[in-house]
Amino acid sequence: MSAVRKEYKRVTTKSVVEMKANGEKISMLTAYDYTFAKLLDSAGIDVLLVGDSASNVMAGHETTLPITLDQMIYHASSVVRGVNRALIVVDLPFGTYQSDPKKALRSAIRIMKESGAHAIKLEGGKEEAESIKRIVNAGIPVMGHLGLTPQSIHQFGSFALRAKEEAEAQKLKEDAKLLEQLGCFAIVLEKIPATLAEEVAKSLHIPIIGIGAGSAVDGQVLVMQDMLGMSNEFQPRFLRKYANLQEVITNAVSHYIEDVKSVDFPNEKEQY
Numbered sequence: 005m006s007a008v009r010k011e012y013k014r015v016t017t018k019s020v021v022e023m024k025a026n027g028e029k030i031s032m033l034t035a036y037d038y039t040f041a042k043l044l045d046s047a048g049i050d051v052l053l054v055g056d057s058a059s060n061v062m063a064g065h066e067t068t069l070p071i072t073l074d075q076m077i078y079h080a081s082s083v084v085r086g087v088n089r090a091l092i093v094v095d096l097p098f099g100t101y102q103s104d105p106k107k108a109l110r111s112a113i114r115i116m117k118e119s120g121a122h123a124i125k126l127e128g129g130k131e132e133a134e135s136i137k138r139i140v141n142a143g144i145p146v147m148g149h150l151g152l153t154p155q156s157i158h159q160f161g162s163f164a165l166r167a168k169e170e171a172e173a174q175k176l177k178e179d180a181k182l183l184e185q186l187g188c189f190a191i192v193l194e195k196i197p198a199t200l201a202e203e204v205a206k207s208l209h210i211p212i213i214g215i216g217a218g219s220a221v222d223g224q225v226l227v228m229q230d231m232l233g234m235s236n237e238f239q240p241r242f243l244r245k246y247a248n249l250q251e252v253i254t255n256a257v258s259h260y261i262e263d264v265k266s267v268d269f270p271n272e273k274e275q276y
Contacts, residue, residue: 008026008028009028010022010023010026010028012050012089013089014088014089015050015051015089015090015091016091016122017091017122017123017145017189017190019050019091020050020051020091020189020190020211020223021189021190021209021210021211023050023211023222023223024209024210024211024222025209029222029223029224030050030051030211030213030222030223030224031048031049031050031051031223031224032049032050032051032052032053032213032223032224032225033049033051033052033053033225033226033227033228033231034052034053034054034055034057034058034061034225034226034227034228034229035052035053035054035083035086035228036054036055036058036061036062036079036082036083036228037062037079037082037083037086038082038083038085038086039086040086040228041082041083041084041085041086041087042086042087044090044228045086045087045088045089045090048089049090050090050091050223051090051091051092051093051213051223051225052083052087052090052091052092052093053093053094053095053125053225054076054079054080054083054092054093054094054095054119054121055068055095055227056068056071056076056095056097056098056154056155057095057154057227058071058075058076058079059071059097061227061229061235062079063075067154068095068097068098068154068155069098069099069155071097071098072097073096073097073100073111073114073115075097076094076095076096076097076115077114077115077118077119080092080094080115080119080120080121081118081119081120083121084119084120084121091122091123092121092122092123093121093122093123093124093125093147094115094119094121094123094124094125095124095125095126096108096111096112096115096124096125096126097155098155101126101132101135102128102131102132102135104135105134105135105137105138106138108126108132108135108138108139109135109138109139109142112124112139112142112144112146113142113144116144122145123144123145123146123147123189124139124144124145124146124147125146125147125148125149125192126146126147126148126149127148127149127150127153127154127155127156128148128149128150128153128156128179129148129150129175129176129178129179129180129182129183130178130179130182133182133186136148136183136186136187136188137186137187140186140187140188145189146186146187146188146189147188147189147190147191147192147213148179148180148183148188148190148191148192149191149192149194150176150179150180150183150191150192150193150194150196151166151167151176151192151193151194151195151196151217152165152166152194152195152196152216153194154194164195165195165196165197165216166194166195166196167196167197167200168197173196173197173200176193176196176200176204177200177203177204177207180193180204180207180208180212181207181208184208184209184210188210189210189211190210190211190212190213191204191208191210191211191212191213192212192213192214192215192225193212193213193214193215193217193221194214194215194216194217195215195216195217195240195242196216196217197218198217198218198219198220199218201214201217201218201220201221202218202220202221204221205220205221205222206220211223213225215242216240216241216242217242226243226244230243230245231243231244231245231246231247232245232246232247232249233245233246233247233248233249233250233251234249234250234253235250236250
């Protein structure tokens with residue numbers, strides 16, 4: 005039985021906590037530009053994540069590591085201009101917060117001041133406690149990220165399922181509880197066993213957003229380009245494609261090329 009949906013004119017960090025309390029699932033997608041942000045917001049998405057995955061899907065890098073703070077601010081600013089309702093969360097990119105809480109705060113302040121976004125997200129648990137504490141104490145909302153953390157891909161060595169073993173699962177549970185205590189308003193859990201994600205979600209008051217973490221969490225997030233089927237290269241088990249835009253776009257462009265070559269475009273009605 006689904007929960008009664010409350011209408012929010014503007015989704016805030018308080019709204020998503022309230023959604024969890026009311027049993028309403030939270031919808032979240034990535035966005036990196038004005039045009040798509042406006043479309044997703046108009047469709048009623050709850051949260052937009054300006055993810056460091058822009059490094060992959062927008063710039064073509066193999067990992068999220070190369071993207072810079074300036075580039076994240078550029079993408080976030082573009083998204084902000086297209087949104088009226090959704091909560092906008094921005095990833096702190098690799099190298100802008102690890103091991104230096106003062107630098108972490110400066111990075112978060114730049115994102116908030118220069119982009120107009122509503123919150124930041126960063127990866128890690130206990131290791132990033134001081135950075136999270138400084139950012140939260142400055143009045144900046146923080147979303148945590150545990151499980152498969154892409155910025156640590158070279159440490160992990162692969163994108164395989166995380167927290168399968170008891171020791172790692174226990175650390176994840178402890179980290180999640182710590183993030184709540186430090187003041188995070190939500191946590192993303194990526195690619196972990198569904199039973200573990202459910203246990204974490206039930207043990208915390210703040211919402212748990214899953215990606216490859218089962219259905220018993222408080223919301224779901226996917227990379228927009230993946231769920232719209234704009235590429236066939238990335239096909240993990242957790243991904244459901246809601247469209248096949250790769251085919252649609254390829255066919256449209258092929259049709260355009262043929263019309264240009266055959267002088268069918270522009271026709272008389274399309275000229276001045």
